Amino acid sequence: MDEGTDARDILENRTLPLRRGYIGVVNRSQKDIEGRKDIRAALAGERKFFLSHPAYRHMADRMGTPFLQRVLNQQLTNHIKDTLPALRNKLQSQLLAMEKDVEEFKNFRPDDPSRKTKAMMQMCTQFGGDFEKSIEGSGAEISTLELSGGAKINRIFHERFPFELVKMEFDERELRREIGIIIKNIHAIRTGLFTPDMAFEAVVKKQIEKLKGPSLKCVDMVISELTNVVHKCSEKMNRYPRLREEVERIVNTRIREQEQRVKDQLLLLVDVQLSYMNTNHEDFIGFAKAQDKSENTAKRKVGNQVIRKGWLTLHNISFMKGGSKEFWFVLTTESLSWFKDEEEKEKKFMIPLDGLKIRDMEGGLFSHKNMFAIFNPESRNVYKDYKQLELSGESQDDIDSWKASFLRAGVYPDRSQEEGNTTSGRAKDDIGSMDPQLERQVETIRNLVDSYMKIVNKTQRDLVPKTIMFLCVNNVQEFIGAELMAHLYSTVDQQSLMEESQEEAQRREELLRMYHATKEALAIIGDINVTTNSTPTPPPVDNDWLHIDQTTNGGGSRPSSPKPSRGGPPPPLPNRPGPGGSSMPSRPAPSIPNRPAPTAPGGGPPIPAFNQSGRASIYLAQQASKGAAPYAGEIAQSAAPYAADIARSAAPYAADAARSAAPLIAQGIAQGTKSYLSNQYGSQRGRPSSAGPPGVPKIPDRPSIPSRPNLL
Structure with missing residues (x-):
C-alpha cells in the first residue's frame, strides 16, 4: 500500500463484506529479505505497526500473522471434524474386512509346530471340500464367465x-x-x-x-x-x-x-x-x-x-x-x-x-x-x-x-x-x-x-x-x-512343507501393519472428536446490494461497493503548491457591473452606500471569494467520498488562502466603514441639503479600480 493510505474500511468488512471477514498482515519487503530480517523480528514489527497505527489500533487483536494462523487452524479443524464421519465409516469397513484375514493368521504362526500341523490339516480338508464342491456344483466361488x-x-x-x-x-x-x-x-x-x-x-x-x-x-x-x-x-x-x-x-x-x-x-x-x-x-x-x-425308404416325419x-x-x-x-x-x-x-x-x-x-x-x-x-x-x-x-x-x-x-x-x-x-x-x-x-x-x-x-x-x-x-x-x-x-x-518332512514363501510372509506383515494402523487411526479420530471444539460458521453476509446494483447497471457492469473504500485510489486533486512556491493559475478579472443600490423590502430604509474606498475593498473581497469559488467546488467534490484524505490534503490550501485574503478583507472593511461614518457625520454637521434627500447618504463617484493583488 502507498504511504499515507489505509485499508480500514476493508478490514472492518464494510467495503466488500465476506462471511469470515478480512485479516491484515505485514509481509517482509525485499529490503527486509536482503537485510536478512528474521521471522521473529518481522512478527514483532507487524505487531508494533498494528498497535501504533491510528486506523488499525482498535482492531490490532484481530490483525497479524499469528491471528491468521489461529483462524486457519480453526477452519482446518472444522473441516477435519466434518469429514471424520465418512472417514471413520471407511476405516471401520476396512478393519472388518481385515479382521477375517488376521483371524486366519492366528493359526499360521511359523515358529509353532503344532500350528503348522493344524494348518496343514485345515488346508488339506479345505482342498478336499473345494474339489468336491467344484465337481458337485455347490461351490461358494461360482464362475460367471465360463x-x-x-x-x-x-x-x-x-x-x-x-x-x-x-x-x-x-x-x-x-x-x-x-x-x-x-x-x-x-x-x-x-x-x-x-x-x-x-x-x-x-x-x-x-x-x-x-x-x-x-x-x-x-x-x-x-x-x-x-x-x-x-x-x-x-x-x-x-x-x-x-x-x-x-x-x-x-x-x-x-x-x-x-x-x-x-x-x-x-x-x-x-x-x-x-x-x-x-x-x-x-x-x-x-x-x-x-x-x-x-x-420303403421314405423318411418318417416327426414333429417340428x-x-x-x-x-x-x-x-x-x-x-x-x-x-x-x-x-x-x-x-x-x-x-x-x-x-x-x-x-x-x-x-x-x-x-x-x-x-x-x-x-x-x-x-x-x-x-x-x-x-x-x-x-x-x-x-x-x-x-x-x-x-x-x-x-x-x-x-x-x-x-x-x-x-x-x-x-x-x-x-x-x-x-x-x-x-x-x-x-x-x-x-x-x-x-x-x-x-x-x-x-x-x-x-x-x-x-x-x-x-x-x-x-x-x-x-x-x-x-x-x-x-x-x-x-x-x-x-x-x-x-x-x-x-x-x-x-x-x-x-516329506512336515516342517519343510509348511515353510512360508517370502511373498506370503511380506503380505502377512503388511496386512498386520495395516490392521494396527487402522485401529490406531480410529482411536485418533475418537480423540479428535472428544478433545477439539468446532466453531460455527459465521452467518452469510447481505449480498442484496450486488443484485440491486446489477439491476441498476443492466447486468453488464461490475457491481460497485456499498460504501466508499479508503483503500482505493482517490480521484485527481487540484494542483498543490510545489516546493518552489508555484501559485494557483490566475483567472482574468471580470468587469464590475454598475448596479443600482437595492432598496429594503417593505419600504424600509435603503441600504447605505459606501464611498469609493469602501466599495473597492468590498469588490476586492468579492473577487477573492469568486476566485476561490471554483477551487472550493473542486475541493468539495473531491472531498465528498474521501473526507479524511481531502481534509489532510486541503489544509495547506485553506491556510494559504486565509493568510492571503485576510489583509485585503480587513483593509476593505476598514476603509468602507471609515467612509460611511465620515459621510454620515459630515451630513449632519452642515452639509448642503441639495446632496440628496434627508437621511440618505450620497453615493460617491466611482473610483479607479486598482490592479488585482496576488491572493496567494
Missing part, C-alpha cells in the same frame, strides 16, 4: 462325446462300399441268393472297433478338466508353495493312475461288444423288418420341435453392409431360422435342413476363428446366392454345442470332397456296376447295421460316462478325503 469343473465334465459327456460318435458313425458312402465288398467276398466265386449273416457281423465289428477312439478322447478331456480343478482348488495354498506343489503332485499322480484304469476298462467294454452280436435284442429290427424298411436357440454371427453379408452381423437363430428338427433379436418378431430368413451337411471352417487373418458352415453336398445354393451358410460363435464351446444340436436335427458332418471322390472312384473300380439284387442286399445289411449300431452307441453313451465317473472322478475324490494326509506325512 464353464468349469462339473459343468464342463457334463458338457463333455453329453455334447462332445456324442458328437465324436456321430462323426465316426455316419460315413454313408464308405459304409455302403464296405458292405458291397464284403458281400461279394463272402459269395466269392458263387452267386449268392441270400443275404449272408457274415457280412452283417463283419461290418458291425468294424464299426464297433471305431468306438475306441471317441471313448479314449472323452477320457482325455475329462482328465484335463480334473487337472484344472486340482490346480484351481490348490490356489489357497499359495502361502506354502512346497505344500501346494506336493499336494498337486500326489493328486495328479492318482489321476494318471486312474486314467489308465479307465482307458483299460473302456477298451474292455468295446471288446465285450465285439465278442458277441446279440441279434435278439428287443430294439433290433431283424431281417424281416430290415427288408421291409429297404423297400425346437432344439436350440441362441446368438450366432452370420458372415454371408455383403461388404457394403458390414460383412457380418449377429442374429438370433432358432434350430428346429426341420429348419433353421434367424431373427433380428430374441423377441422373434422380425424373421430374416429360414432354410430347410433336408440334405444339408456341416463342416468346420478355418478363419482367415481378419475373420472369426470359431466358425462352421452349413452346405448342400450337391452344390446347391443354401442361402440366396451362397452355396454355404457361414456362422460363428463367441467361443469354441458354444460352437461345439451348436454342432451337437445340429446332429440332433439330422445335419451331420461331411467328409472332405477329395475323400468322397476317392472313395467313389474306388467303389466303382471294386464293385463295378451293382445289380439290383446286390443293391437290395446292401440296403438290407445297411439297415441291420444301422439298427444294431444304434443299440451299441446307446450303450456306449451310457457306460462311458459312468465308467469315467466311477473309476476316475469319484475315486480321486475319495482319495483326497481319505489318503491325501497319509501320503503327505509319509513322503
